Amino acid sequence: MAGRILRELxxxxxxxxxxxxxxxxxxxLFGSVYAAQYGGMDRSFTRTSPGILIGAALFFSCLAGPLTxxxxxxxxxxxxxxxxxxxxGTAYFLGVLWAHxxxxxxxxxxxxxxxxxVGGGFRGxxxxxxxxxxxxxxxxxxIGVMFGAFFAKRTEDATGPVAAVGVPxxxxxxxxxxxxxxxxxxxxxxxFDPIFHMNKAMRAVWIDGSRLSDVxxxxxxxxxxxxxxxxxxxxxxRTMLRTERMG
Amino acid sequence: MSAVPLIEIDRLQKRFGTIEVLKGVDVDxxxxxxxxxxxxxxxxxxxxxxxxxxxxxxxxxxxxxxGMPASTESNRLIGLAPQDIALYPHLSARENLNFFAGVYxxxxxxxxxxxxxxxxxxxxxxxxxxxxxxxxxxWQRRLNLAIALVxxxxxxxxxESTVGMDVxxxxxxxxxxxxxxxxxxxxxxxxxxxxxxxxxxDRIGILHDGRIAALGTMDELRDVVPAVELAxxxxxxxxxxxxxxxxxxxxxxxxxxxxxxLLPKQLTIGDLIERLAPLQIQSARLRAISLSDVFLExxxxx
Numbered sequence: 001m002a003g004r005i006l007r008e009l010x011x012x013x014x015x016x017x018x019x020x021x022x023x024x025x026x027x028x029l030f031g032s033v034y035a036a037q038y039g040g041m042d043r044s045f046t047r048t049s050p051g052i053l054i055g056a057a058l059f060f061s062c063l064a065g066p067l068t069x070x071x072x073x074x075x076x077x078x079x080x081x082x083x084x085x086x087x088x089g090t091a092y093f094l095g096v097l098w099a100h101x102x103x104x105x106x107x108x109x110x111x112x113x114x115x116x117x118v119g120g121g122f123r124g125x126x127x128x129x130x131x132x133x134x135x136x137x138x139x140x141x142x143i144g145v146m147f148g149a150f151f152a153k154r155t156e157d158a159t160g161p162v163a164a165v166g167v168p169x170x171x172x173x174x175x176x177x178x179x180x181x182x183x184x185x186x187x188x189x190x191x192f193d194p195i196f197h198m199n200k201a202m203r204a205v206w207i208d209g210s211r212l213s214d215v216x217x218x219x220x221x222x223x224x225x226x227x228x229x230x231x232x233x234x235x236x237x238r239t240m241l242r243t244e245r246m247g
Numbered sequence: 248m249s250a251v252p253l254i255e256i257d258r259l260q261k262r263f264g265t266i267e268v269l270k271g272v273d274v275d276x277x278x279x280x281x282x283x284x285x286x287x288x289x290x291x292x293x294x295x296x297x298x299x300x301x302x303x304x305x306x307x308x309x310x311x312x313x314g315m316p317a318s319t320e321s322n323r324l325i326g327l328a329p330q331d332i333a334l335y336p337h338l339s340a341r342e343n344l345n346f347f348a349g350v351y352x353x354x355x356x357x358x359x360x361x362x363x364x365x366x367x368x369x370x371x372x373x374x375x376x377x378x379x380x381x382x383x384x385x386w387q388r389r390l391n392l393a394i395a396l397v398x399x400x401x402x403x404x405x406x407e408s409t410v411g412m413d414v415x416x417x418x419x420x421x422x423x424x425x426x427x428x429x430x431x432x433x434x435x436x437x438x439x440x441x442x443x444x445x446x447x448x449d450r451i452g453i454l455h456d457g458r459i460a461a462l463g464t465m466d467e468l469r470d471v472v473p474a475v476e477l478a479x480x481x482x483x484x485x486x487x488x489x490x491x492x493x494x495x496x497x498x499x500x501x502x503x504x505x506x507x508x509l510l511p512k513q514l515t516i517g518d519l520i521e522r523l524a525p526l527q528i529q530s531a532r533l534r535a536i537s538l539s540d541v542f543l544e545x546x547x548x549x
Contacts, residue, residue, distance in 0.1 A: 004335065004346045011337040011378060077333035081394065084300045084322045085350045 001087075001095020005069065006102065015065075019103065023057035023111055030176060031118070042119035049115045049122070050202035054136055055175025055195060057107040062100045062140035063147075064162050066233075069096060070148025070240070071157070079241075089237040093230065097141050104137045105130075122206035128215075129206045135222040136198045142229025149236035174199050194225050253278040253402065253433050254299065259308035261294050268294045270457035271308065278401075281424065281434040283444040285538075286454035287546055292437050295454070296404060299435075300325055313401065323351070326395035330407040330437075332387050333394075336380035340371055340390050343379060344397050351398035365393040369423055385416035392423065396432075403427055404435045409443060421447055441539040451538070453545050460545045469536045472544045473498065474509035477536060478519055481506075481529040488526055495522055502543050 009016050030052065031045040038044040073079040082092070115121060122129065151157065170176070172186065173195025182190060190196040201218040204210040212219065252275035259272040269291045276282045286292045297303045299310055301317040312321040334343050344362045353361055366372045369389050374382055379390065388408065395403055405424065409417045424447055427434055438444050444451055445465055453461040453468075461471050478497075482488040485506055489499050498509040510519075510533075519531055 004338065004342070007342055008335060008337045076336065077329060077331040078335060079333075080329045080331070081327065081333050081347065082350070083302055084325065084327055085347070086319060086323065086352065087350045 001092060002099035002102070005096065005099035009103075019057070019061045019065075019107060020110055022060060023052050023107060024114065026056040026176070027052045027111055027114055031115075040119075044120075045115040045118050046120035046122065047203075047207055049111050049120065050206050051175045051177075051199050053108055053111045053133070054198045054202050055170045055173060057111060058104050058133070058136055058140055059166060059170060059175075059195070060162075061103050061107060062137045063144040063166065065100055065103070066096050066141045066144030067148040067162065070145055070237075071154060075154060083241055089234050089241065093141075093145060093234050093237060096145065096233075097138060097230075100141050101134055101137050104133050108133060123209040124205040124207075125209075125211065128212055129202065132198065132201045132205060132219070132222065135219070135226045136202075138226035139194050139198070139222070139229040142226070142231070142233030145233035146229075146236040149240035169193050169195050172196065194222075194229075197221050197225070251278045252276060253313055254435070255309075255311040256295070256299075257309045257311075259295065259298060259310065260306045261291075261298065261303070262306055268457055269298075269305070269308075272454070272457070272459055274452050274459050274462060276433060276435060277450075278433055279428065279431055280449040281428050281436060281447050283448035283451040284435060284437040284454060285439075285441075285444055285451060285542060290454040291457050292454055293406075296327075296406065296435075296437065300327055300404070323398070324401045325404060326398065326400035326402070327404045328392045328395040328406060328408050330410060332384075332391050334379045334387060334390060337378060339376050339378055340382070340386075340393075341366065341375040343390060343394060347394045348397045353398065361397055361399065364399075365397050368396070368426070369393045370419075385412050385419075388412055388416070388420065389423070392420070396427070400432070402433045402435065404437075406437050407439065408436070409438070409440065417443075441537065441542060445538040453542060455546050461541065465538065468538065468541045471541045472509065472536045473511070474536065475512050476510045476533050477502075477540060478508040478510055478531060478533050479505050480508060480519070480523065480531045482523075483527045483529065488523070491523065491526055500540075500544070500547075502540050507540075 027045065027048060030048045031041060034048060035041045035044040038047055073082065112122065172182075172190050173193045174182070174190070175195060179187065179190060179196065179200070197218055201215050201222055204215050204218070254276035256272055256274045256276075259269050260267070261269040268289075272291065272295055284292050284295070294303070298305050299312070299317060301319065301322055310317045313324055315321045335346070338346070341362060344365060345358060348358045348361050366375050369392065371386070371389060371393055374386055379387060382390070388411070392405065392408060395405075408424075409420050412420060421443070424434055424436070436444065436448060448465075450462065450464055451468060452459045461468055480488060480492075489506060492499050492508050496511075500507045500509060516531055516533060519533070520528055523531075
């Protein structure tokens with residue numbers, strides 16, 4: 001499943017280009033905007049990268065990607081073949097997850113490649129950061145599958161939920177600026193935004209060099225969100241199959 | 248073709264809301280035969296296929312496939328070529344086949360062998376590395392069937408498999424379907440094309456109003472039409488022709504918009520014209536009973 005998803009993306013190329021272009025431009029833009037405030041391009045890019053990776057990059061690839069994938073199965077009628085195949089909902093979802101984890105690490109390599117090229121980098125534990133990326137991908141992918149299964153019948157329907165729900169969550173989650181500037185009310189509201197916790201964990205680990213024991217609460221919360229999201233994704237996929245079967 | 252039923256459908260009933268789609272479908276499909284499912288839109292063909300492939304459950308009645316109830320397990324015996332082309336357009340033909348072979352648990356050399364087998368069997372090798380979206384409709388249809396066969400099913404369900412094909416591609420597809428039968432695959436064909444069913448099917452079941460209204464070989468089905476032969480006659484006054492024909496003991500039908508006389512015994516054109524002599528006959532043609540006539544006889548009178 002993962003191989004098929006990646007092959008399709010490589011053949012079409014366009015989607016992959018956008019998934020590279022968008023976070024790259026956002027990183028260059030926000031890295032430059034905050035350069036004076038943070039005291040240099042290196043420090044600015046280092047501080048901006050985690051938010052851009054989690055918000056700008058993974059949000060669009062790992063949430064919108066599974067969403068359009070599900071809609072695509074329906075539009076291309078391949079869902080009819082999958083319906084009678086031995087492929088389980090869990091296997092399907094794990095394939096989607098695995099493909100998007102690979103994409104996410106590709107995006108991380110590009111973002112941190114740019115950051116390193118201007119003298120920035122990351123400070124904390126590489127593997128802990130990688131774990132946060134995997135948990136974030138899982139959370140996004142589950143929600144993406146759920147949206148695809150329930151709310152988007154056609155490809156053009158997919159952009160609506162992503163823009164209407166996703167972009168405010170990105171902003172509230174502190175993707176493009178530090179959540180320090182949020183009012184107390186917005187900060188309380190942000191606690192319900194999964195992206196806020198993803199950004200918080202990533203910044204703590206790769207900017208401040210926090211260890212697992214320092215961020216265990218946030219990581220636990222992320223793990224819980226990922227589990228809920230995976231469960232929602234698998235249930236949504238099964239529900240969609242039932243709905244499709246009824247014609 | 249053996250006389251052993253591979254698919255046993257017994258008193259199958261299904262209701263959607265207030266609409267009773269299947270009212271007791273009974274049919275056995277024999278191992279190794281090409282069985283045609285015909286019916287008007289809404290007759291219950293798709294519902295029957297969906298129950299057969301365990302996509303929906305029947306309200307009552309049973310289906311057995313190789314002795315098993317319709318289930319995930321029995322689905323492994325079935326290859327479904329859906330009416331809509333169901334392919335990944337950005338993957339090549341080979342990549343599509345590889346993916347679906349993998350879905351059925353094939354790995355490594357076994358997968359390679361099965362993919363090569365269908366590529367050769369359906370003469371797809373020359374286009375195997377071309378992205379599906381760049382293939383013509385005929386090739387896509389062929390690949391649509393190939394994917395249904397990649398896991399070597401015992402039963403191939405072909406739902407309107409030749410829709411949209413040009414004549415040559417359609418005849419090629421017929422050859423492929425016949426080759427499947429030669430390989431021992433049981434083929435269940437749903438089609439609206441009467442010539443296709445007539446040319447390919449060993450037996451045909453006509454679904455009408457939620458039931459199998461007629462079932463048998465083409466020769467057996469011809470008995471549904473109460474005639475030995477049919478005559479298509481044109482006359483300057485068709486109403487008069489109809490009245491005269493009926494008064495002369497011929498039953499009449501409107502098959503495919505043409506007034507058709509049902510001849511109870513073999514007649515020559517001369518005999519026919521003699522009987523209709525008082526009329527201004529413009530043309531008269533005797534012809535054999537076709538599947539279309541059988542179908543219209545059932546769907547208009549059942």
